[in-house]
Amino acid sequence: MATLGDVAARAGVSISSVSRVLSNHPAARISEATRRRIVEAAEELRYRPNFAGRALKSARTQVIGLVLPDLTNALSTDLMHGAEDEAREHGYTMLLGRSDALSPVSEVIARLIGEGRVDGMVLQLADGVPAAGIGDLLDTAAPVVLLNETHPGHVGSVALDDVTGARIATQHLIELGHERIAMVNGLPSSFTAQRRRTGYRTAMKAAGLRVPRGYETRLGYFAPDGRAALRRLMTLSPAPTAVVVANVNAAVGLLAEARQARIAVPRRLSVICVHDSWTAENTWPPLTAVQMQFYAMGRAAVRNVLDRIENGVLRDDVILDPPPQLIVRNSTARPPRATR
Amino acid sequence: MATLGDVAARAGVSISSVSRVLSNHPAARISEATRRRIVEAAEELRYRPNFAGRALKSARTQVIGLVLPDLTNALSTDLMHGAEDEAREHGYTMLLGRSDALSPVSEVIARLIGEGRVDGMVLQLADGVPAAGIGDLLDTAAPVVLLNETHPGHVGSVALDDVTGARIATQHLIELGHERIAMVNGLPSSFTAQRRRTGYRTAMKAAGLRVPRGYETRLGYFAPDGRAALRRLMTLSPAPTAVVVANVNAAVGLLAEARQARIAVPRRLSVICVHDSWTAENTWPPLTAVQMQFYAMGRAAVRNVLDRIENGVLRDDVILDPPPQLIVRNSTARPPRATR
């Protein structure tokens, strides 16, 4: 690969001049003629600035790390897409990382930030990872932005408007005439689950509806959790006529369980979930959902990191725009007559 | 961040000694006492080797690029997962890139390889991207491995065993007693579509079945393509009783179209697809599929790149182990009586 030196030799000038011209140094005083010769030589040699040399000198890599607990998640892909787009528009590249049992968060951070591989990173913690070792985040050399999580003493996070999302879902069921509405939520330790719970309770309270004992399960965000939750709910008396599921994956499991238990959806039980994804379109019946803006969150997360790096701005973001959006499909309907 | 110099000062030795100890230089002659002092000092200062310095000196980044046309694809996630695991096990990090209209392949390669950001890369071309500018791949400084694609004069690719995958799918239908079996395939220009076609034709021929005119559509791999294909097939007379769909996304679309057109699956039409993904589990009816090993492909692709970098081995891989695997769900059945 051609270096600055090669270009300089071919153009008959010094390395410094080449550097100044090619990196558009503002205070560079170079004659038009020389500038042209340099640009020409650079093109002929297909010069590309060497990443390592530049990073070493400037202590900047123009790389943002995105570290997720699970890459194989439909929700992660939108997020990645958004992050990638935003990064690229600002001339940054994305480094993808994963944190799990084999490489705990602290390890990944040490590697990416400690070794100076990234200028900043977006980090999503796995559900249930305690805020324990997270204090290390604070004194790193590069900014870390947390997804769907805040941490005392740490500024820099991006979250979706989960409260509104859950509220919209609940309101949809209320407007259809349901009164016995249950919630299938994530683990109590989950930040998002707490917020979705708030949205659900707020909507119920506003409509003057009560939440009977046992109507709120908090088993987790995965398909088996949704199945287990449905089994539990249907033992209650009176059983709910509708359920707000806090996560699309759990809803898919719940729907499968309903089919198996011969509970007709939506005739006997309406189901709505928070999070839309293309899987929701392809369940049977197609799942009514509240679309959360993961793509926007990805963009916002990278923007947050960049604002921190380039302007020193500290910020906790909540994605309010675009707002969560109700996508009505076929898993919700008016409650069965007997209960009206 | 602490540098070698800092560690050296604290341990009271020279920088070179620190470097040799911490990077486990084989020919290093350092006394046990000094070694201990250095290691201790390094730990106290939380020393981490600076990535840029190391990369500049050694012309190695320990980073592998993975460039895909579309990150938001269920199949990409398994692939990424596999690539990530393999890379990590070898001490490499993964850089994720996307190639599309905004940043064409040549641009991405120039950025990643030309600037020395990666030591090698795995590249999946978008369907329909011609082999045109791809010649540039050959003379890059770092190895490029193509996914599901070969290019004349370029060695270094990893592909799934599409022929066998399609053959297994077709055989499953044949064993159920079907005789009028259609294929819904990808674009003729697609490398994988060509290979899946071969598998389908081979199985049909082996069973002594013919492929009537119009029984083979080649519209593409997306859901709308699957819908269009079904509409076309059902105008034929006699209509097929079963269909092999070359891709799960198209199959999902086809299934939705069938539901809309009130074509009962599998009673009137059996549907099987190549590619399994969790979406296939959640269609209605759940989709019988041939599971292709994307995770394994991700691992193999990275291994291929690494073998090239570290051992200079050139290789075209086809993932034969584990083999494509038939996952029987509920979208296939014996043909309707009238046609037997």
Add this chain to the structure above:
DNA sequence: GAGGTCAGATCTAACGTTTGCGCAAGCCGG
């Protein structure tokens, strides 16, 4: 005791880039 070997450690150059500083030449006003 001179010459040689060897372990243990340091010196130094180099990777490619950026940037503060210096220097020469040209131009201006006084």
Add this chain to the structure above:
DNA sequence: CCGGCTTGCGCAAACGTTAGATCTGACCTC
């Protein structure tokens, strides 16, 4: 015609790391 300013460019140091070459004693051999 001289001091001061501007323009155009080169010199050289620095970023953190690695590795070949070199230095310094101590020890051994004859």
